[in-house]
Amino acid sequence: MVISIAHLGPVGTNAETAALAYADWLEKTQDKTSLLCPCPSIAQTLHSVAKGDTKKAVVPVENSTEGTVVSTLDTLWQLDNLKIQQELVLPIVHALFSRGTSLNGIKTVYSHPQALAQCQGWLQEHLPNVALIPTNSTAEALEKISLEPTSGAIAAPRAAKLYNVPIIANEINDYQDNCTRFWVMTLEPTPTVSSRISLGFSVSENVPGSLMKPLKVFSERNINLSRIESRPTKRSLGEYIFYLDIEGNHEDPKIINALDNLTHHTEIIKIYGSYSVLLLKKTDIEQL
Known part of the structure; x- marks a missing residue:
């Protein structure tokens, strides 16, 4: 059986890289074949699984330098049936692409807001006067510059061979130890030995x-x-949803007892899943 995996597209995004790495892991460890399905937004990626159009989704949840990907958490709170199957930790490297010949000619830089934020120090130092324009994905940014020699795009280095656009500056993220957590979401998670549990409550x-x-x-x-x-909560000013990650196994009696007791002190509680964490290496990404 082929497993369909939704991710933020188009081809060349970090979400696609994470999905490819997960598909490679599935093939090596479980002998399963995967089909990647790009979506135009994170919300649509999650809804594709909720509606049954795809089997799984790989979505970013937190970056080590810029924090939470809020569209993931906000969409998950709206959906009641999705569970976390696995966590992937992906090392993130950003490069500046342009069809121009040098930094001096660049007047505009496109990229996903997270990528722009993760490179803001470099941009301030090397391109302090350029206009920064957010896009839905890093790959969409590359499509924007195809006919604009005075523009640049920030994306993952592997996108160079996918879009045939030159890299004029590599590893421009402000922190070299830059990584993003991705969750593999599904309707029917396979029980595994977990090391982390995620939940939300009001x-x-x-x-x-x-x-x-x-x-x-x-x-x-x-x-x-x-x-x-x-x-x-988006209901009233001053009302909040709280998100927690708990270290431990869902079969641990004290965690079972804690989650049961938690219901007495919350209005709504959603357990998103218990899961293990797969740490990816740059060498794993380079082989994709």
Whole structure:
């Protein structure tokens, strides 16, 4: 059976790279063949799985330098049936592409907002006066510059051979240890030995102690939280959804007890899944 995997497209995005790496891992470890299905947005990527159009989706959730990819969390909160199958940690390298001959002639730079933010120090130093224009993906940025010799695009180096556009500056991200977490989402996750659990919850009212009580559930049981952050509920100013990553296995009795107890201190709670983490290397990406 061929497994269809949705990802943010078009060809050449970091999401596609993560999906390719996951497909390669599936083939090597489970002897499964995959079909990659590019989507125009992260939201549509997740909805394609929720509607059953694809079997899985690979979506970015957090970057080591720029933080959370909010469209992923916001869309997941709207959907009730998607679960995390696996986490992929992808090393991120950005390059500047242009059909011009030098940096001096560039007046505009296109890229995904995350990529622009991850290279803002380099851009300020080398191209302080250019216009920065966000696109839906890094690959879309490459399409924008095809007929514009005075423009540049920030994308992954592997896109050079895909779009036949020259790289005029490589490894321009501000931090060399730059990586992005991706979640593999599905309707029917296969049980695995997990090392992390992700969830989101809202509280019934914005009063003193409303967040402390849910967090105390974990501290009392000596359960470590590797991430906590908030997003607005979009219902009213001052109302938030809280997202947590928990270190541990979903079969651990103290975690089972904590999650059960958590329901007494929350309004809505969504367990997105328990999963293991696959760390990818630059050498893995270079072979794709």
